[in-house]
Each structure stands twice: as structure tokens, then as C-alpha cells.
Amino acid sequence: MSRFIFTPTAISGVYIIEPKPIKDSRGYYERYFCVEDFKEIGLNKPIVQINHSKTLVKGCIRGFHYQNPPYAEVKIIRCIKGAIFDVALDLRKNSPTFLQYVSVELNEENSKYLYIPEGCAHAFQTLTEESELLYPVTAFYSPEHDRSINPLDKKINVDWRLTPIGLSDKDKNAAFIDNSFKGVELS
Template identity: 50%
Template sequence: MKFNKTSLEGAYTIIPEPFIDNRGFFLRSFCTEEFAQQGLVNTFLQINHSGTRGKGSIRGMHFQFPPFAEVKVVKCTKGAIFDVIIDLRKNSPTFLQWESFELNEENKHTVYIPQGFAHGFQTLTDEAEIIYLVSQVYNKASEGGIRYDDAAVGIKWKLPVATISEKDVSIPYIDSTFKGIDL
């Protein structure tokens, strides 16, 4: 695996190094030792699997407040997604900046998302599935969100929004009281 730093400190894209032969391929999606060598969290308490129908559908932008702040490792296993992360760390030089990645079943790339980041995605195909490792157990009382179309962040989605949940549409816009996540 190749670990590439992104423009947001602590976030990485992970590029697999598949072994390919006439039968197909083999690759490691996760390795405790390799994550530890990079100084990354390598203990995960949940593995989540999400399926989304409808090209242009959005899920996100979600995060967990401390003490349930979580690291996520996200991989698209079917179709393609436009994956987005937002730095919400209170004292970060990239506070409220976002970055995007195309994850798909062909490139098999993974994104490592540190604590203090919001995460979401838009489907680029009619159907998409993602699997993600999560370092904390989900805690409903600690969940938070950034509205997908918040001008304070300015995400430029790849496609027009086709479908989004009522829960995600009801997330309020950021106002002057939002100072970020203190980890």
C-alpha cells in the first residue's frame, strides 16, 4: 500500500499495490503494521457497509463529537463515488476546508479520515457500495453534521443533487457560533 498525504493534515489516500495474474488480482485493503508505520490509528471497532441507489445521491456530511470522535477508512467496492471530507478541527490551519476523491471499484483507492473531520459522498453511478472501518462505536447523542450545500464550506459536487435524506437536508447551516471540534 502507498500512503499519500492529502492537502488536509492527517488525511491520506491509500493506493493499493495489487498482485495481478491470469486469475484476477489480490491486494491488502488494510494492514495493522503498515498503518502503525505511518503513525495512523490501526484499531477499528466497527465495519460499516453502505449501499446507495441513484446517480447523484448524497450521503453526508457526518461526524461524531468527542469523546466519540472517529477515524474512518473508506473504500468503494461497487460503482463509483465522489468522496468528500471537511476539516472541522478547531485549531487547524485548514479549518472548514474540504477535499474530494474519486473512489471506485476499478481504482480500489481508500481514504483515511482522521478524527475531527466530516465525511460524505455523492454517487457517480446508479448504484454504489462503500465499506468503511470506524475507530469508535456509533453514539447517536454525539452525532453531528455539516449541511451538504453550506456556503461556509462551498463543496462543489460533481453532479446535480438527485436524492438526499430528510435528515441531511435538515442540518442547519454553519453560523458564527460554530468554532469547530476541540479534540
């Protein structure tokens, strides 16, 4: 029996995940991750790294980040402190939802995750001061394969919850999508 509820979104392969904690008077116990449970939604690669992100300022945007093959990665995002507006953007060539996004609020109270498959980019906006994320990934970071799309790109037109602030130089200077962008081709 799975310790998670996997809810598909409008983008194939992107899931909102809710853990099923066991609660009692002392608090609760829950699994953060189980490879057997995640096979249910197609995770067939090992987790090779777990990243921890802390953002101090409310309204800050990070992303859209992704890696090209052969370093394309699955990301499993969870907010462990504070709250974020989390976004997955479909960049998969020939996908019926190419350049569409889905979003969800992740926070320390709802304990939800966002499962982002290979070929999708990730961005988030902090909704509180001091927001922290933990996210396992299935590929090592590769600077040569690292890519970004500007989170303020009008072609994507994300409805950020707050006035965007705090973009890194990398994100401010990230490319806007133009007609030459054909998407990520996965093997």
C-alpha cells in the first residue's frame, strides 16, 4: 500500500503528491520518499542528489531551470519551511502541452510535493520570508547541460502571486522563448 497520493495534473508526467502520515498524540510519522511507491508514477531512475534551497525574501523568484539530455532530470520538490508558488513548465518537443505550465502552492502545512519529469523546467516564487525546499533529483548537475528560461517571459505568462523580486543575474539574463526554440528532445 502506497504511503502517497499521486494526483495527475494537466501536464502529462507532472504530479501533485500528498504523503499519508500516521498520526498520534505525539505528532506524526511519514515517508519522505520510497522508490517502490514512486514507481507507480514512472520513476525508474535512481535519486542521485538531494538539494536544499533556502530563500530569505518573500516574493523572490528562482527559475525556470532545467538540464538538457543526457543530464535531464526528474525533480521532486517539497517545501519544508514557509510557502512557495511552485511551477512546472513543459518544454518537451512534440508534447501536446508544450510551453504550458501547472502550478501549486507548497508549504510546510500541506506537505505536498510537485513531481517534475525530465523535459520540464522548474521555477518557484516564495510566498513567505525564509522558505526552504528539499528536492531529490535523478541527474547530477552538469554546467554544460544547464539551461534557463526567463521567468518573466510573456510567452509563458506565469501569473506570479506577488510582484516578482530578487531574481538572480542568471534568471534576469535568461533567454526568452523565441521561434527558434523547438523544445527539449528526450531519448
